[in-house]
Amino acid sequence: MARPTLPSPPAVPAVLRRPRVPGLGSTATRVVAVLVVVALAAGVYAFWPKHGETTLTAQFTRAVGLYPGSDVRILGVAVGKVTMVVPAGDRVDVTFQVDDTVPVPASAEAAIVAPSLVSDRYVQLLPAWTTGPRIADGATIPLDRTAVPVELDRISQSLDDLLVALGPNGANKEGSLSRLLQTSAANLGGQGQNLHDTTHDLSLALQTLSGGRDDFFATVKNLQSFTTLLARNDQQVRDLNANLATVSQQLEGERGDLGSALANLATALTEISTFVQDNRTVLKSDLAQLTRTTSTIVKNRDALAETLEDAPVALSNLQNAYHPETGTLDTRNNTPQLTDPRLLLCGVLSHLPQGGAACTQLFDLLKTLPILGQLPIPGIGLPSAVPSALTTAAPTTSPTAVPAGDALVHVRGADPTLGGLLGGDR
Template identity: 55%
Template sequence: MQLLPVYRKGPVLRDGDVIPESRTAVPVELDRIFDSLHTTSEALGPKGANKDGSLSRLLGVSADNLEGQGENLNQTVEDLSQAVTTLSDGRGDLFGTVQNLQVFTAALAADDQNVRSFNTSLAKVAEQLAGERKDLAAALKHLGAALGDVSEFVKKNKKSLTSNVRGLSKVTKVLVTQRAALEELLEVAPTGLSNLQNAYNASAGTLDTRNNPEAPQDPASLLCSLLKTTGDEGGENPDCAELKKLFDSLPEVPTAPAVTGTVDRTLGGILEVRA
């Protein structure tokens, strides 16, 4: 009796009805099973694989090999069953792993050019290392000897090295404490050294400096600014005009050249300076 698929359309049986033999049929699945068994029996029969007795010998050898191995075979089947059960319980993780592997391989395929370039570069590196393996082996050999010497040196000078490391720690702490001062020094030192170089007069052997304050060039404005910062209301002072007139009546102060001159150390130069 075949129960599937569900019958939904056509004549319907009533209570007491009889199904005639003409309305019955053998399920297709059962026919296929019989056909498969028949085909298998013919393939393994005397006209097939066992034509020369090969299958019989195989079964005989298998029986001899499995004789007395029932317990081991049973244990193998149980272990295989547990393995299959474990895979079944973790099929979600297994499928997730396969899916992630598929995503990874798809990403590699999409970025095939870069992957090929990476493999090419890696092959070149391997080829270069292979070509220089003798030099690399010699370098590693010397490095091993050097590390041995360093180890011996550390053992012999352990106390001194410990003391030096402690001293270095103190110096490092000082440097950290004076970090701001060091930053300022590194920022200002180049300009200061450049100014020192420019101030040195090689021909005279002196450090020449020139004080060029801006205020003395206009003393009236300097005094007016001082008066305005002493509580003058409105930012205006009538005395500024008078000071301007007073300083304008004074003779102009001679200006010195911008370039530093040299010192004449001859007798005439010394006498001229003294005169």
């Protein structure tokens, strides 16, 4: 089959043609291109940011199913590989590397995790780093911060050891286990409902305790605060105990008197109870009256307060007014007109329009009355001018002592003064 004929390329102008260099051809061009590519790759490799690895070692009691190349994970995500598994006496040192872009806390723990019974195992680091210091390169995680899974053969061995210990060559060598089972069966026979109720009640009690755990812990906290307070005041507590001991000794020495007092008190209470029971009606009435009395006192408490405030002054004045020699209360009369009734009458009439003339006529009338001779009046005559007589000072002579020629009359009867109340003689 004839190949198709391709069109020939267009002619290159002479000005664009590059002259050939003798000795150089297409092979030299390829070599230069390869060298340029290699140089670029080397530069990229040299300057490309690299991620290092953090090497750690964890100590385990066992490392079953763990080999170099096993995963190292955080939260189930692979972050590194196990590099060496080296026995070291009673432990196994497992060395692994973790990408340094993944932070690991300085207090990290390590555990060997078995996803299933037959699969490979991996190292789990926990917890995941959030804040705080990071673990240093080359650090070792000790045994107290590592954990290994329980192996199936160890479980089987433990069960075998238990069965041997309980078997005919162990605890049941003399039939002790059989007798225990028989006795337990006999004691528990027919007690299923009781056991169920007991278990149910116990669960309710535990729920109650769980629901009140806040109060319980608060009580414990308050007790702790109380004991701390007692510890801080140890000397005062000791003094209190000593004082209580002294009081107890005194009470112990007077227990006879206390017993007698209590016996008398019991007798008194019995008599009071009997009295109250026998006089219940009278006591009720008395209490009702006492209630009314106290209500009245409450209503007049202001007056009572004033009386109690003024009573001491009044009693003091009364004591100062008492004359012990005469048995009277000495008082001062500020109305001198009462010593002469005529002056009193004229003083009343002087306010009238014709008071002066009326007073003169009254005096003239009084002179004609025979009763004037029996009154303790100092004198009957008046001056010629009534107004001057009204302005004259009243006689200061005592009513009981009158001049000669005038009648002296002593009025007998009850003494209306405070002196008479105190039993004094006039």
